[in-house]
Amino acid sequence: MKTISVRKNVLAENDLIATRLRERFSKNNIFVVNIISSPGSGKTTLLERTISSLNDELDIQIIVGDVQTENDADRLRKAGGKAVQIQTNGACHLDARMIQKILEGMKFDGPGLLIIENVGNLVCPASYDLGEDVKVVILSIPEGDEKPLKYPAVFHRAGLMIIAKTDMLELSNFNPQAAYRNVAQINPSIKCIQLSAKTGEGMPSWFEWLKDNVAKKISS
Amino acid sequence: MKTISVRKNVLAENDLIATRLRERFSKNNIFVVNIISSPGSGKTTLLERTISSLNDELDIQIIVGDVQTENDADRLRKAGGKAVQIQTNGACHLDARMIQKILEGMKFDGPGLLIIENVGNLVCPASYDLGEDVKVVILSIPEGDEKPLKYPAVFHRAGLMIIAKTDMLELSNFNPQAAYRNVAQINPSIKCIQLSAKTGEGMPSWFEWLKDNVAKKISS
Numbered sequence: 001m002k003t004i005s006v007r008k009n010v011l012a013e014n015d016l017i018a019t020r021l022r023e024r025f026s027k028n029n030i031f032v033v034n035i036i037s038s039p040g041s042g043k044t045t046l047l048e049r050t051i052s053s054l055n056d057e058l059d060i061q062i063i064v065g066d067v068q069t070e071n072d073a074d075r076l077r078k079a080g081g082k083a084v085q086i087q088t089n090g091a092c093h094l095d096a097r098m099i100q101k102i103l104e105g106m107k108f109d110g111p112g113l114l115i116i117e118n119v120g121n122l123v124c125p126a127s128y129d130l131g132e133d134v135k136v137v138i139l140s141i142p143e144g145d146e147k148p149l150k151y152p153a154v155f156h157r158a159g160l161m162i163i164a165k166t167d168m169l170e171l172s173n174f175n176p177q178a179a180y181r182n183v184a185q186i187n188p189s190i191k192c193i194q195l196s197a198k199t200g201e202g203m204p205s206w207f208e209w210l211k212d213n214v215a216k217k218i219s220s
Numbered sequence: 221m222k223t224i225s226v227r228k229n230v231l232a233e234n235d236l237i238a239t240r241l242r243e244r245f246s247k248n249n250i251f252v253v254n255i256i257s258s259p260g261s262g263k264t265t266l267l268e269r270t271i272s273s274l275n276d277e278l279d280i281q282i283i284v285g286d287v288q289t290e291n292d293a294d295r296l297r298k299a300g301g302k303a304v305q306i307q308t309n310g311a312c313h314l315d316a317r318m319i320q321k322i323l324e325g326m327k328f329d330g331p332g333l334l335i336i337e338n339v340g341n342l343v344c345p346a347s348y349d350l351g352e353d354v355k356v357v358i359l360s361i362p363e364g365d366e367k368p369l370k371y372p373a374v375f376h377r378a379g380l381m382i383i384a385k386t387d388m389l390e391l392s393n394f395n396p397q398a399a400y401r402n403v404a405q406i407n408p409s410i411k412c413i414q415l416s417a418k419t420g421e422g423m424p425s426w427f428e429w430l431k432d433n434v435a436k437k438i439s440s
Protein backbone atom coordinates (compact mmCIF):
# COMPACT_ATOMS: atom_id res chain seq x y z
CA MET A 1 0.00 0.00 0.00
CA LYS A 2 2.87 2.33 0.85
CA THR A 3 4.45 1.73 -2.55
CA ILE A 4 1.21 2.53 -4.34
CA SER A 5 0.67 5.81 -2.52
CA VAL A 6 4.27 6.91 -3.14
CA ARG A 7 3.81 6.07 -6.80
CA LYS A 8 0.62 8.17 -6.88
CA ASN A 9 2.50 11.10 -5.37
CA VAL A 10 5.28 10.74 -7.91
CA LEU A 11 2.76 10.77 -10.76
CA ALA A 12 0.87 13.74 -9.30
CA GLU A 13 4.10 15.72 -9.00
CA ASN A 14 5.04 14.72 -12.53
CA ASP A 15 1.67 15.89 -13.88
CA LEU A 16 2.06 19.24 -12.18
CA ILE A 17 5.44 19.84 -13.85
CA ALA A 18 4.09 18.55 -17.16
CA THR A 19 1.19 21.00 -17.02
CA ARG A 20 3.61 23.89 -16.58
CA LEU A 21 5.76 22.61 -19.45
CA ARG A 22 2.67 22.35 -21.68
CA GLU A 23 1.70 25.96 -20.95
CA ARG A 24 5.22 27.10 -21.77
CA PHE A 25 5.35 25.12 -25.05
CA SER A 26 1.95 26.51 -26.07
CA LYS A 27 2.98 30.08 -25.35
CA ASN A 28 6.07 29.59 -27.54
CA ASN A 29 4.15 27.86 -30.36
CA ILE A 30 6.13 24.66 -30.01
CA PHE A 31 4.36 21.47 -31.07
CA VAL A 32 5.63 18.62 -28.88
CA VAL A 33 5.62 14.93 -29.75
CA ASN A 34 6.48 12.17 -27.26
CA ILE A 35 7.57 9.07 -29.19
CA ILE A 36 7.21 5.75 -27.39
CA SER A 37 8.09 2.27 -28.65
CA SER A 38 9.95 -0.94 -27.92
CA PRO A 39 13.74 -0.95 -28.15
CA GLY A 40 14.84 -1.29 -31.74
CA SER A 41 11.61 -0.24 -33.44
CA GLY A 42 13.53 2.28 -35.52
CA LYS A 43 12.82 5.54 -33.69
CA THR A 44 16.27 7.02 -34.31
CA THR A 45 16.39 6.07 -37.99
CA LEU A 46 12.94 7.60 -38.46
CA LEU A 47 14.17 10.81 -36.82
CA GLU A 48 17.36 10.93 -38.92
CA ARG A 49 15.20 10.87 -42.05
CA THR A 50 12.78 13.39 -40.56
CA ILE A 51 15.59 15.83 -39.85
CA SER A 52 17.12 15.57 -43.31
CA SER A 53 13.72 16.10 -44.95
CA LEU A 54 12.22 18.81 -42.73
CA ASN A 55 15.17 20.73 -41.30
CA ASP A 56 14.84 23.47 -43.92
CA GLU A 57 11.13 23.94 -43.32
CA LEU A 58 10.79 23.60 -39.56
CA ASP A 59 12.82 24.54 -36.53
CA ILE A 60 13.28 21.10 -34.96
CA GLN A 61 14.80 20.22 -31.60
CA ILE A 62 15.11 16.66 -30.35
CA ILE A 63 15.47 15.33 -26.80
CA VAL A 64 16.57 11.69 -26.69
CA GLY A 65 16.13 9.46 -23.66
CA ASP A 66 18.20 6.34 -23.10
CA VAL A 67 19.12 4.25 -20.10
CA GLN A 68 22.78 4.56 -21.12
CA THR A 69 24.92 6.00 -23.99
CA GLU A 70 24.88 9.18 -26.06
CA ASN A 71 24.74 7.18 -29.30
CA ASP A 72 21.33 8.33 -30.45
CA ALA A 73 21.86 12.06 -29.94
CA ASP A 74 25.23 11.66 -31.72
CA ARG A 75 23.50 10.00 -34.68
CA LEU A 76 20.89 12.77 -34.86
CA ARG A 77 23.50 15.52 -34.67
CA LYS A 78 25.42 13.84 -37.50
CA ALA A 79 22.18 13.91 -39.51
CA GLY A 80 22.16 17.69 -39.01
CA GLY A 81 19.73 17.85 -36.10
CA LYS A 82 19.73 19.80 -32.87
CA ALA A 83 19.66 16.96 -30.37
CA VAL A 84 20.35 16.61 -26.66
CA GLN A 85 20.58 13.36 -24.73
CA ILE A 86 19.11 12.44 -21.36
CA GLN A 87 20.74 9.37 -19.82
CA THR A 88 18.31 8.04 -17.24
CA ASN A 89 20.96 5.83 -15.57
CA GLY A 90 18.67 2.91 -15.03
CA ALA A 91 15.27 4.58 -15.07
CA CYS A 92 12.88 2.98 -17.54
CA HIS A 93 11.18 6.17 -18.77
CA LEU A 94 11.60 9.92 -19.05
CA ASP A 95 9.70 12.12 -16.61
CA ALA A 96 8.63 15.76 -16.72
CA ARG A 97 11.35 16.85 -14.30
CA MET A 98 14.06 15.50 -16.62
CA ILE A 99 12.54 17.48 -19.50
CA GLN A 100 12.29 20.62 -17.37
CA LYS A 101 15.94 20.28 -16.34
CA ILE A 102 17.36 19.74 -19.81
CA LEU A 103 15.31 22.65 -21.19
CA GLU A 104 17.25 24.99 -18.88
CA GLY A 105 20.39 24.39 -20.94
CA MET A 106 18.67 24.65 -24.32
CA LYS A 107 17.88 27.66 -26.47
CA PHE A 108 14.64 26.74 -28.14
CA ASP A 109 12.14 29.55 -28.11
CA GLY A 110 9.86 28.41 -30.93
CA PRO A 111 7.89 28.42 -33.06
CA GLY A 112 8.74 24.90 -34.10
CA LEU A 113 8.74 21.21 -33.35
CA LEU A 114 10.10 19.46 -30.27
CA ILE A 115 10.40 15.70 -30.61
CA ILE A 116 11.02 13.69 -27.45
CA GLU A 117 12.34 10.19 -28.16
CA ASN A 118 11.48 8.29 -25.00
CA VAL A 119 13.37 5.30 -23.54
CA GLY A 120 12.70 2.14 -25.57
CA ASN A 121 9.93 0.57 -23.49
CA LEU A 122 6.26 -0.03 -24.29
CA VAL A 123 5.12 -0.09 -20.65
CA CYS A 124 6.47 2.53 -18.23
CA PRO A 125 6.73 5.67 -20.44
CA ALA A 126 2.94 5.50 -21.01
CA SER A 127 2.28 6.74 -17.44
CA TYR A 128 4.44 9.87 -17.57
CA ASP A 129 3.10 13.06 -19.10
CA LEU A 130 6.03 15.12 -20.43
CA GLY A 131 3.94 18.15 -21.39
CA GLU A 132 3.59 16.89 -24.97
CA ASP A 133 0.73 17.68 -27.34
CA VAL A 134 0.54 14.07 -28.44
CA LYS A 135 2.05 10.68 -27.79
CA VAL A 136 3.12 8.76 -30.89
CA VAL A 137 3.50 5.01 -30.54
CA ILE A 138 5.65 3.11 -33.03
CA LEU A 139 4.90 -0.54 -33.71
CA SER A 140 7.48 -2.13 -36.00
CA ILE A 141 6.54 -5.03 -38.25
CA PRO A 142 8.85 -7.63 -36.64
CA GLU A 143 7.19 -7.07 -33.25
CA GLY A 144 3.84 -8.53 -34.29
CA ASP A 145 0.33 -7.21 -34.89
CA GLU A 146 -1.09 -8.23 -31.48
CA LYS A 147 0.98 -5.77 -29.45
CA PRO A 148 -1.83 -3.18 -28.96
CA LEU A 149 -3.75 -5.81 -26.97
CA LYS A 150 -0.73 -6.80 -24.88
CA TYR A 151 0.43 -3.25 -24.07
CA PRO A 152 -2.88 -1.36 -24.06
CA ALA A 153 -1.94 1.69 -21.94
CA VAL A 154 0.40 3.27 -24.45
CA PHE A 155 -1.86 2.53 -27.42
CA HIS A 156 -4.82 3.95 -25.50
CA ARG A 157 -3.03 7.22 -24.76
CA ALA A 158 -1.41 7.75 -28.18
CA GLY A 159 -2.86 10.02 -30.84
CA LEU A 160 -0.92 8.38 -33.67
CA MET A 161 0.30 4.84 -34.28
CA ILE A 162 3.14 4.45 -36.77
CA ILE A 163 3.52 0.98 -38.24
CA ALA A 164 7.23 1.01 -39.06
CA LYS A 165 9.64 -1.15 -41.07
CA THR A 166 7.06 -1.98 -43.74
CA ASP A 167 10.04 -3.16 -45.83
CA MET A 168 10.03 -6.22 -43.53
CA LEU A 169 6.36 -7.03 -44.16
CA GLU A 170 6.98 -9.84 -46.63
CA LEU A 171 9.34 -11.68 -44.29
CA SER A 172 6.91 -11.57 -41.38
CA ASN A 173 3.40 -12.78 -40.62
CA PHE A 174 2.36 -9.28 -39.51
CA ASN A 175 -1.12 -8.43 -40.77
CA PRO A 176 -1.70 -4.64 -40.91
CA GLN A 177 -5.49 -5.11 -40.91
CA ALA A 178 -5.21 -7.16 -37.72
CA ALA A 179 -3.04 -4.43 -36.18
CA TYR A 180 -5.71 -1.82 -37.05
CA ARG A 181 -8.48 -4.01 -35.62
CA ASN A 182 -6.48 -4.58 -32.44
CA VAL A 183 -5.62 -0.94 -31.89
CA ALA A 184 -9.23 0.11 -32.60
CA GLN A 185 -10.38 -2.05 -29.68
CA ILE A 186 -8.12 -0.01 -27.39
CA ASN A 187 -8.37 3.41 -29.05
CA PRO A 188 -10.97 3.84 -31.81
CA SER A 189 -9.92 7.41 -32.66
CA ILE A 190 -6.18 6.82 -33.10
CA LYS A 191 -4.66 7.87 -36.43
CA CYS A 192 -2.38 5.40 -38.23
CA ILE A 193 0.48 5.77 -40.69
CA GLN A 194 2.45 2.90 -42.26
CA LEU A 195 5.99 3.68 -43.30
CA SER A 196 9.52 2.49 -43.90
CA ALA A 197 12.31 4.92 -43.04
CA LYS A 198 14.58 2.65 -45.09
CA THR A 199 12.70 2.71 -48.42
CA GLY A 200 10.90 6.02 -47.85
CA GLU A 201 7.45 4.45 -48.33
CA GLY A 202 4.83 6.35 -46.34
CA MET A 203 7.28 8.96 -45.06
CA PRO A 204 5.45 11.89 -46.77
CA SER A 205 2.33 11.14 -44.66
CA TRP A 206 4.41 11.44 -41.50
CA PHE A 207 6.01 14.68 -42.68
CA GLU A 208 2.57 16.14 -43.56
CA TRP A 209 1.21 15.13 -40.18
CA LEU A 210 4.06 16.93 -38.42
CA LYS A 211 3.86 20.05 -40.60
CA ASP A 212 0.07 20.31 -40.25
CA ASN A 213 0.30 20.07 -36.50
CA VAL A 214 3.06 22.65 -36.22
CA ALA A 215 1.02 25.00 -38.43
CA LYS A 216 -2.09 24.45 -36.30
CA LYS A 217 -0.08 25.14 -33.14
CA ILE A 218 1.21 28.43 -34.53
CA SER A 219 -2.22 29.58 -35.68
CA SER A 220 -4.00 28.57 -32.47
CA MET B 221 14.47 9.98 -1.29
CA LYS B 222 11.32 8.35 0.03
CA THR B 223 10.68 6.72 -3.32
CA ILE B 224 14.19 5.32 -3.43
CA SER B 225 14.00 3.80 0.04
CA VAL B 226 10.59 2.26 -0.68
CA ARG B 227 12.02 0.83 -3.89
CA LYS B 228 14.94 -0.64 -1.93
CA ASN B 229 12.51 -2.26 0.50
CA VAL B 230 10.47 -3.69 -2.37
CA LEU B 231 13.60 -5.19 -3.92
CA ALA B 232 14.82 -6.56 -0.57
CA GLU B 233 11.46 -8.25 0.01
CA ASN B 234 11.51 -9.58 -3.54
CA ASP B 235 14.99 -11.04 -3.06
CA LEU B 236 13.90 -12.77 0.13
CA ILE B 237 11.01 -14.52 -1.64
CA ALA B 238 13.24 -15.32 -4.62
CA THR B 239 15.79 -16.97 -2.35
CA ARG B 240 13.11 -19.23 -0.91
CA LEU B 241 11.86 -20.06 -4.40
CA ARG B 242 15.41 -20.91 -5.50
CA GLU B 243 15.87 -23.30 -2.57
CA ARG B 244 12.60 -25.01 -3.39
CA PHE B 245 13.43 -25.34 -7.11
CA SER B 246 16.86 -26.78 -6.24
CA LYS B 247 15.39 -29.32 -3.83
CA ASN B 248 12.99 -30.46 -6.58
CA ASN B 249 15.69 -30.58 -9.29
CA ILE B 250 13.96 -27.96 -11.39
CA PHE B 251 16.20 -25.87 -13.65
CA VAL B 252 14.67 -22.41 -13.96
CA VAL B 253 15.19 -19.96 -16.81
CA ASN B 254 13.97 -16.33 -16.71
CA ILE B 255 13.67 -15.06 -20.30
CA ILE B 256 13.84 -11.30 -20.78
CA SER B 257 13.60 -9.30 -24.01
CA SER B 258 11.89 -6.44 -25.81
CA PRO B 259 8.28 -6.87 -26.93
CA GLY B 260 8.15 -8.82 -30.17
CA SER B 261 11.60 -10.39 -30.06
CA GLY B 262 10.05 -13.81 -30.65
CA LYS B 263 10.01 -15.29 -27.14
CA THR B 264 6.72 -17.13 -27.60
CA THR B 265 7.58 -18.55 -31.03
CA LEU B 266 10.90 -19.78 -29.63
CA LEU B 267 9.05 -21.47 -26.78
CA GLU B 268 6.48 -23.07 -29.12
CA ARG B 269 9.35 -24.71 -31.03
CA THR B 270 11.10 -25.66 -27.79
CA ILE B 271 8.01 -27.43 -26.51
CA SER B 272 7.43 -29.38 -29.72
CA SER B 273 11.06 -30.50 -29.81
CA LEU B 274 11.75 -31.24 -26.14
CA ASN B 275 8.38 -32.19 -24.65
CA ASP B 276 9.12 -35.92 -24.98
CA GLU B 277 12.53 -35.64 -23.31
CA LEU B 278 11.93 -33.13 -20.52
CA ASP B 279 9.14 -32.27 -18.14
CA ILE B 280 8.59 -28.61 -19.09
CA GLN B 281 6.35 -26.03 -17.40
CA ILE B 282 6.04 -22.47 -18.61
CA ILE B 283 4.93 -19.34 -16.75
CA VAL B 284 4.15 -16.44 -19.08
CA GLY B 285 4.01 -12.82 -17.95
CA ASP B 286 2.12 -10.15 -19.87
CA VAL B 287 0.65 -6.78 -19.01
CA GLN B 288 -2.63 -7.94 -20.55
CA THR B 289 -4.11 -10.96 -22.43
CA GLU B 290 -3.82 -14.73 -22.13
CA ASN B 291 -2.71 -15.01 -25.78
CA ASP B 292 0.77 -16.33 -25.13
CA ALA B 293 -0.18 -19.08 -22.68
CA ASP B 294 -2.96 -20.08 -25.12
CA ARG B 295 -0.41 -20.36 -27.94
CA LEU B 296 1.92 -22.47 -25.81
CA ARG B 297 -0.87 -24.79 -24.69
CA LYS B 298 -1.87 -25.26 -28.33
CA ALA B 299 1.74 -26.24 -29.03
CA GLY B 300 1.33 -28.98 -26.41
CA GLY B 301 2.92 -27.19 -23.47
CA LYS B 302 1.95 -26.84 -19.83
CA ALA B 303 1.63 -23.10 -19.57
CA VAL B 304 0.07 -20.68 -17.11
CA GLN B 305 -0.36 -16.95 -17.59
CA ILE B 306 0.30 -14.11 -15.17
CA GLN B 307 -1.41 -10.89 -16.19
CA THR B 308 0.41 -8.09 -14.40
CA ASN B 309 -2.38 -5.52 -15.08
CA GLY B 310 -0.04 -2.68 -15.80
CA ALA B 311 3.10 -3.77 -13.99
CA CYS B 312 6.16 -3.73 -16.24
CA HIS B 313 7.83 -6.89 -14.88
CA LEU B 314 7.18 -10.11 -13.00
CA ASP B 315 8.22 -10.28 -9.37
CA ALA B 316 8.98 -13.18 -7.03
CA ARG B 317 5.66 -12.86 -5.21
CA MET B 318 3.73 -13.36 -8.48
CA ILE B 319 5.75 -16.53 -9.14
CA GLN B 320 5.21 -17.77 -5.59
CA LYS B 321 1.46 -17.20 -5.90
CA ILE B 322 1.00 -18.92 -9.23
CA LEU B 323 3.08 -21.92 -8.08
CA GLU B 324 0.44 -22.59 -5.41
CA GLY B 325 -2.03 -23.59 -8.11
CA MET B 326 0.44 -25.65 -10.15
CA LYS B 327 1.50 -29.26 -9.82
CA PHE B 328 5.12 -29.23 -10.85
CA ASP B 329 7.30 -31.26 -8.54
CA GLY B 330 10.28 -31.83 -10.83
CA PRO B 331 12.72 -32.93 -11.97
CA GLY B 332 12.46 -30.79 -15.06
CA LEU B 333 12.56 -27.38 -16.65
CA LEU B 334 10.62 -24.27 -15.65
CA ILE B 335 10.73 -21.47 -18.20
CA ILE B 336 9.51 -18.04 -17.11
CA GLU B 337 8.71 -15.75 -20.04
CA ASN B 338 8.92 -12.28 -18.52
CA VAL B 339 6.98 -9.18 -19.64
CA GLY B 340 8.40 -7.77 -22.87
CA ASN B 341 10.67 -5.05 -21.51
CA LEU B 342 14.47 -4.72 -21.56
CA VAL B 343 14.67 -2.46 -18.51
CA CYS B 344 12.55 -3.25 -15.45
CA PRO B 345 12.59 -7.09 -15.37
CA ALA B 346 16.39 -6.98 -14.96
CA SER B 347 16.04 -5.82 -11.34
CA TYR B 348 13.72 -8.59 -10.13
CA ASP B 349 15.13 -11.95 -9.09
CA LEU B 350 12.46 -14.64 -9.63
CA GLY B 351 14.47 -17.46 -8.06
CA GLU B 352 15.80 -18.53 -11.46
CA ASP B 353 19.08 -20.32 -12.11
CA VAL B 354 19.84 -18.05 -15.03
CA LYS B 355 18.50 -15.06 -16.90
CA VAL B 356 18.41 -15.45 -20.67
CA VAL B 357 18.26 -12.25 -22.72
CA ILE B 358 16.97 -12.37 -26.28
CA LEU B 359 18.17 -9.76 -28.77
CA SER B 360 16.38 -10.05 -32.11
CA ILE B 361 18.09 -8.98 -35.32
CA PRO B 362 15.68 -6.12 -36.20
CA GLU B 363 16.40 -4.44 -32.84
CA GLY B 364 20.01 -3.59 -33.66
CA ASP B 365 23.43 -4.73 -32.46
CA GLU B 366 24.04 -1.77 -30.08
CA LYS B 367 21.32 -2.74 -27.60
CA PRO B 368 23.71 -4.29 -25.00
CA LEU B 369 25.27 -0.84 -24.54
CA LYS B 370 21.92 0.92 -24.26
CA TYR B 371 20.30 -1.54 -21.83
CA PRO B 372 23.34 -2.77 -19.90
CA ALA B 373 21.66 -4.06 -16.71
CA VAL B 374 19.89 -7.02 -18.29
CA PHE B 375 22.87 -7.99 -20.45
CA HIS B 376 25.12 -7.74 -17.39
CA ARG B 377 22.93 -10.09 -15.35
CA ALA B 378 22.17 -12.65 -18.06
CA GLY B 379 24.05 -15.93 -18.41
CA LEU B 380 23.02 -16.45 -22.02
CA MET B 381 22.29 -14.07 -24.89
CA ILE B 382 20.21 -15.45 -27.73
CA ILE B 383 20.51 -13.55 -31.00
CA ALA B 384 17.11 -14.37 -32.55
CA LYS B 385 15.47 -14.01 -35.97
CA THR B 386 18.69 -14.70 -37.87
CA ASP B 387 16.45 -15.24 -40.93
CA MET B 388 16.14 -11.42 -40.95
CA LEU B 389 19.90 -10.84 -40.99
CA GLU B 390 20.15 -10.10 -44.71
CA LEU B 391 17.47 -7.41 -44.58
CA SER B 392 19.08 -5.58 -41.68
CA ASN B 393 22.38 -3.88 -40.93
CA PHE B 394 22.81 -5.96 -37.75
CA ASN B 395 26.41 -7.10 -37.35
CA PRO B 396 26.67 -10.18 -35.09
CA GLN B 397 30.38 -9.50 -34.42
CA ALA B 398 29.49 -5.99 -33.23
CA ALA B 399 26.78 -7.45 -30.98
CA TYR B 400 29.35 -9.84 -29.43
CA ARG B 401 31.86 -7.02 -28.94
CA ASN B 402 29.18 -4.85 -27.34
CA VAL B 403 27.90 -7.51 -24.97
CA ALA B 404 31.47 -8.48 -24.01
CA GLN B 405 32.02 -4.92 -22.75
CA ILE B 406 29.10 -5.39 -20.36
CA ASN B 407 29.48 -9.09 -19.55
CA PRO B 408 32.63 -10.86 -20.76
CA SER B 409 31.52 -14.32 -19.58
CA ILE B 410 28.07 -14.41 -21.20
CA LYS B 411 27.36 -17.34 -23.51
CA CYS B 412 25.81 -16.61 -26.92
CA ILE B 413 23.64 -18.59 -29.31
CA GLN B 414 22.37 -17.37 -32.69
CA LEU B 415 19.14 -18.90 -33.92
CA SER B 416 15.99 -18.60 -35.97
CA ALA B 417 12.88 -20.28 -34.58
CA LYS B 418 11.39 -19.83 -38.05
CA THR B 419 14.02 -21.70 -40.10
CA GLY B 420 15.34 -23.86 -37.26
CA GLU B 421 18.92 -22.61 -37.70
CA GLY B 422 20.79 -22.74 -34.39
CA MET B 423 17.88 -24.30 -32.49
CA PRO B 424 19.85 -27.50 -31.62
CA SER B 425 22.39 -25.40 -29.66
CA TRP B 426 19.57 -23.94 -27.58
CA PHE B 427 18.05 -27.39 -26.98
CA GLU B 428 21.46 -28.80 -25.95
CA TRP B 429 22.02 -25.88 -23.60
CA LEU B 430 18.68 -26.53 -21.90
CA LYS B 431 19.16 -30.30 -21.69
CA ASP B 432 22.71 -30.00 -20.33
CA ASN B 433 21.57 -27.61 -17.64
CA VAL B 434 18.61 -29.76 -16.59
CA ALA B 435 20.95 -32.79 -16.41
CA LYS B 436 23.46 -30.82 -14.32
CA LYS B 437 20.68 -29.70 -11.99
CA ILE B 438 19.49 -33.25 -11.43
CA SER B 439 23.01 -34.56 -10.78
CA SER B 440 24.01 -31.69 -8.48
